[in-house]
Amino acid sequence: QRQMCIRDRFGTAKFFELCKETQIDGVIVPDMPFEEREELEGEAEKNGIYTIFLVAPTSHERVKMIAEKSKGFLYVVSSLGVTGMRSEITTDFNELLAPIRNNDHCPCCIGFGISNPEQAKKMSQYADGVIMGSAVVKIVEEHGKDAPEYLSLIHI
Numbered sequence: 001q002r003q004m005c006i007r008d009r010f011g012t013a014k015f016f017e018l019c020k021e022t023q024i025d026g027v028i029v030p031d032m033p034f035e036e037r038e039e040l041e042g043e044a045e046k047n048g049i050y051t052i053f054l055v056a057p058t059s060h061e062r063v064k065m066i067a068e069k070s071k072g073f074l075y076v077v078s079s080l081g082v083t084g085m086r087s088e089i090t091t092d093f094n095e096l097l098a099p100i101r102n103n104d105h106c107p108c109c110i111g112f113g114i115s116n117p118e119q120a121k122k123m124s125q126y127a128d129g130v131i132m133g134s135a136v137v138k139i140v141e142e143h144g145k146d147a148p149e150y151l152s153l154i155h156i
Helices: 012-021 038-046 060-069 117-124 133-151
Strands: 026-028 050-052 074-077 108-111
Touching (some): 012 038
Parallel strands (some): 026 050
């Protein structure tokens, strides 16, 4: 059975209109193949919303092409597998990001499994930013409404 996408249920135009109305700057659609981006790009651009694409350790020759189309930032997936904290990240970012080393298109941010300040510091040498989503969720889970105090203690 055909999986329903956003345009079938809600409508791409309406979705991006609401993004603009609620001051959302960009969207990441992690399971959308890069080649199917046209489904979103036109409406996103019309509403001033960034389309943020992902590159993975397996992207190789596609990195430059994807970086050229990404808006806002390029999300660099640190390692293969599912999201969540990892004890070690072994991706060769020098090799992965070599095609865009002098990237004039948009900043690169590494995420996916970065769980502590030491890992974030290590990743920051390869990219313009570091994303620690699972670590932030864990802090919010543990501290609830007091989480901002603990989040402000994260320094890399």
